[in-house]
Amino acid sequence: MRENVCILIPTLNEGKTIGKLVEAYKAMGFTDVLVVDGHSTDNTVAAAQAAGARVVLQNGKGKGAAVQQAFGMIDKEITIMVDGDGTYLPEEVDRLIEPIVNGSADHVLGNRFANYGKGAFTRLNHFGNKMLNLMFNFAYHVRLNDILTGYHAFNRKALKMVNLNQSGFGIEAELAVECLKKDLRMCEVPITYLARADGAPTKLNPLNDGFKIGYTIYKLGKTYNPMLYLTLISIAIFLLGLVVGVYVVWEQFRGIPHNQMAILTALLIISGIQIFIFGYIIDMIVQMQREMMREIRKR
Numbered sequence: 049m050r051e052n053v054c055i056l057i058p059t060l061n062e063g064k065t066i067g068k069l070v071e072a073y074k075a076m077g078f079t080d081v082l083v084v085d086g087h088s089t090d091n092t093v094a095a096a097q098a099a100g101a102r103v104v105l106q107n108g109k110g111k112g113a114a115v116q117q118a119f120g121m122i123d124k125e126i127t128i129m130v131d132g133d134g135t136y137l138p139e140e141v142d143r144l145i146e147p148i149v150n151g152s153a154d155h156v157l158g159n160r161f162a163n164y165g166k167g168a169f170t171r172l173n174h175f176g177n178k179m180l181n182l183m184f185n186f187a188y189h190v191r192l193n194d195i196l197t198g199y200h201a202f203n204r205k206a207l208k209m210v211n212l213n214q215s216g217f218g219i220e221a222e223l224a225v226e227c228l229k230k231d232l233r234m235c236e237v238p239i240t241y242l243a244r245a246d247g248a249p250t251k252l253n254p255l256n257d258g259f260k261i262g263y264t265i266y267k268l269g270k271t272y273n274p275m276l277y278l279t280l281i282s283i284a285i286f287l288l289g290l291v292v293g294v295y296v297v298w299e300q301f302r303g304i305p306h307n308q309m310a311i312l313t314a315l316l317i318i319s320g321i322q323i324f325i326f327g328y329i330i331d332m333i334v335q336m337q338r339e340m341m342r343e344i345r346k347r
């Protein structure tokens with residue numbers, strides 16, 4: 049079975065850990081280890097090759113571009129994607145492979161919150177991850193614990209259907225969104241998450257990238273769930289109208305008329321209701337389109 053698996057490792061300056069990682073997978077019987085390197089300036093490429101990996105230098109910039117490129121090159125039933133920083137355990141790979149082999153999922157995510165080592169998450173990182181997962185679950189009506197994990201498994205179907213346009217660190221969020229949009233079955237399995245090796249800093253900038261990932265979720269969420277966004281806007285406008293309206297009525301009782309403000313009240317309340325109805329209609333169109341795509345895909 050292991051000859052049907054490709055181990056994909058995107059790397060950028062992971063010279064400290066990549067050699068061992070590739071060796072570990074090789075020793076477990078995975079013959080196809082593909083390292084897509086983002087033009088590392090350390091010994092990553094040499095170490096990966098020495099350990100027996102197939103190394104490809106990526107075109108374009110960012111992990112997203114690297115992964116998209118790799119997806120186009122892989123022709124295996126199962127693809128495992130794992131960070132090259134040694135924070136994930138090769139021995140746990142079967143947990144991710146299992147749901148693919150038994151056919152219960154198309155995309156498996158390793159849930160890092162199940163078991164994480166001391167210092168694996170900084171406090172900010174832990175908080176940020178929780179927030180982004182909450183936001184994601186809210187926008188997409190799902191219940192996932194860890195969409196930003198670095199340990200994934202895909203079957204061939206998922207690999208061919210997923211389309212990543214975003215570069216940089218939006219990629220994990222985009223992966224999750226793509227799988228939902230394409231109606232792929234996702235599942236999570238518990239995994240271990242270790243701290244990075246000393247002197248091998250993450251490429252992630254927690255604040256900056258956190259906002260980028262949040263923005264990606266928001267931007268993509270708009271097309272997936274337009275109702276949500278329009279509902280939020282309509283509620284805001286409606287409430288504003290209500291506040292102004294209460295003030296106008298209050299003043300009226302005290303004998304002070306506010307004609308312009310009364311007009312404003314009416315406009316705000318009507319706009320709020322209308323935007324809500326637009327959202328409802330757009331939602332219906334999106335649902336219908338999704339249903340249709342589902343039918344088409346079944347054939």
Ligand SMILES: Nc1nc2c(ncn2[C@@H]2O[C@H](COP(=O)(O)OP(=O)(O)O)[C@@H](O)[C@H]2O)c(=O)[nH]1
Nearest residue numbers: 058059060084085086110111114131132250251
């Ligand atoms: N090919 C490629 N790999 C990258 C790039 N940026 C990060 N990576 C790799 O993607 C993986 C995840 O990055 P990492 O810094 O560990 O992010 P973190 O796990 O969120 O801290 C690591 O194996 C990195 O070496 C890039 O621009 N190109």
Ligand SMILES: [Mg+2]
Nearest residue numbers: 131133135198
């Ligand atoms: Mg990492």
